[in-house]
Amino acid sequence: MIKLSIVTINLNNSVGLEKTIKSVAAQTYAGIEYIVIDGNSTDSSISVIESLSAHISYWVSEKDSGLYDAMNKGLKQASGEYVFFLNSADTLWSPTTIGELLNQANGEDIIYGNISCKVGNKIKELKSNPFIQFYKQYQHDLPPHPAMLIKRNLINSFGGFDTNYKIIADVVVIAKMFSYPSTTYKYVDANVTCFDMMGVSSSKQNQQSIYLERKRFITECFPQFLASFERIYAKSNKLKRVLHKIKNLRG
Numbered sequence: 169m170i171k172l173s174i175v176t177i178n179l180n181n182s183v184g185l186e187k188t189i190k191s192v193a194a195q196t197y198a199g200i201e202y203i204v205i206d207g208n209s210t211d212s213s214i215s216v217i218e219s220l221s222a223h224i225s226y227w228v229s230e231k232d233s234g235l236y237d238a239m240n241k242g243l244k245q246a247s248g249e250y251v252f253f254l255n256s257a258d259t260l261w262s263p264t265t266i267g268e269l270l271n272q273a274n275g276e277d278i279i280y281g282n283i284s285c286k287v288g289n290k291i292k293e294l295k296s297n298p299f300i301q302f303y304k305q306y307q308h309d310l311p312p313h314p315a316m317l318i319k320r321n322l323i324n325s326f327g328g329f330d331t332n333y334k335i336i337a338d339v340v341v342i343a344k345m346f347s348y349p350s351t352t353y354k355y356v357d358a359n360v361t362c363f364d365m366m367g368v369s370s371s372k373q374n375q376q377s378i379y380l381e382r383k384r385f386i387t388e389c390f391p392q393f394l395a396s397f398e399r400i401y402a403k404s405n406k407l408k409r410v411l412h413k414i415k416n417l418r419g
Contacts, residue, residue: 169199170270173251175242179207184257186216191259193223197267201225205238236329236337243328250317257364278353280316281360298355302346306393308400313338314361336381
């Protein structure tokens with residue numbers, strides 16, 4: 169059986185954390201190591217962890233330097249062949265999700281599927297791209313980390329999450345992993361995670377910072393993709409403005 173380490177980070181989100189832990193506890197797949205890294209929460213998060221500790225392999229509550237520092241702490245504790253980052257308030261799609269993914273694994277470096285987002289009372293599915301060729305061209309639609317099971321040795325070979333990036337360190341390491349033609353992967357057309365839209369990267373206030381961090385990353389590491397990056401972002405922002413105007417006209 170393939171061993172999977174699931175890492176959850178949390179800071180003052182006891183309600184979301186409880187949902188996340190329970191979704192992991194409900195998995196029918198037996199080979200799960202579950203790690204919870206709490207950033208010294210001052211709400212009832214520790215009480216939640218203690219009450220559900222039977223489902224947790226390792227946990228700690230201490231100050232950190234941000235979400236990616238916390239994710240690196242979880243990665244350091246992981247011992248599974250694959251590692252999966254399921255942040256507080258995110259939940260696995262169904263009790264059979266992990267088993268369905270790993271039962272299709274054949275030694276690939278990365279196994280990934282789709283995520284879904286709850287928007288109001290509706291669930292919106294966000295399909296991942298089945299074909300990744302970041303080493304040939306700039307791709308803005310890389311699979312999101314809440315949909316990815318990654319070989320621990322692979323992500324460690326890239327140094328984990330670069331904490332010089334405050335918002336997009338997950339995008340950075342994913343892009344680096346897919347920048348190597350030798351990286352093997354398998355896309356599974358199934359929902360993996362129900363994603364919490366209240367996260368840092370989903371905040372409208374952070375979109376300018378995300379753009380600047382992405383531009384810095386592309387400029388420093390993949391300058392050959394800079395023109396493509398700017399073109400895709402310009403098109404994306406133009407579309408957002410058009411949709412916003414339509415929404416305002418409809419009231």
